[in-house]
Amino acid sequence: MADIREDILARLVEVMATVPNIHTVHRNNVDITDDQMPAALVLDGDEDVVAGNDGSRPSNRPLLVEMTPEIQIMEQSSAIGSDLTTFRRELMKLVLDDPTLKAKTGSNGKISYLGCTTVFGWQEKQYGALQMRFSFKYPLKPDDL
């Protein structure tokens, strides 16, 4: 059995745990409390077929798919702007250069950074969230699942 999608998501959680100063790491937990910050979230993303789905081959033919998981960092701080910038820099380097993730995407796949958005607000401190979007393109072989 080889489920590359699950392997990538599981590895992303491991990678997030290595981002300096992250306090807690979560997968698909969308209910974070302020004492868990700085928190990192991996949310299982959408998956779309990008090649091989032309209908002229067997239904279990290999496909090339693209997954776009949501990765978020949440932090509260008196210097929230520069803190999020640091998290963005560290996370981008770790994801785009991780040998395990590169290997999982294969020779005809790739990892791309698509951009980020930010959200800010107040509780007892100012908090901010950085939502980073990556794309993972990899082969999907139904016979291997």
Add this chain to the structure above:
Amino acid sequence: MSLDYSSLLYDPVYAEIGVPATLGAVSLTVIDDTRPKQLPAGSFADVRGMGPGAFARIPELVAAGIIQDDWMDAVLAFNGRSWKVRSYELRGSPNGEDQGEVRFLLKEIDG
């Protein structure tokens, strides 16, 4: 003749549920408005925590010599905690804004 909302409403309420406070060096009475707060943190996730706040009466502040220009970044202490004023909302009153309340929006002193 209009009703006096300070004597009929605000003063009795503050006498019942108000707590002693200091704003800088001045003593006053506030109503603790610290409440749970849940805010969006991206497309799907939320962050839950506390949003500290307090109500005060404008006439009491004015009588103590505290004007609006003094509010921002002032240290407000009540119920065993000290906070810094990060913003405020004027709540008005049927007798006019100067006879109403202000809701102080607070933050940790080092936050």
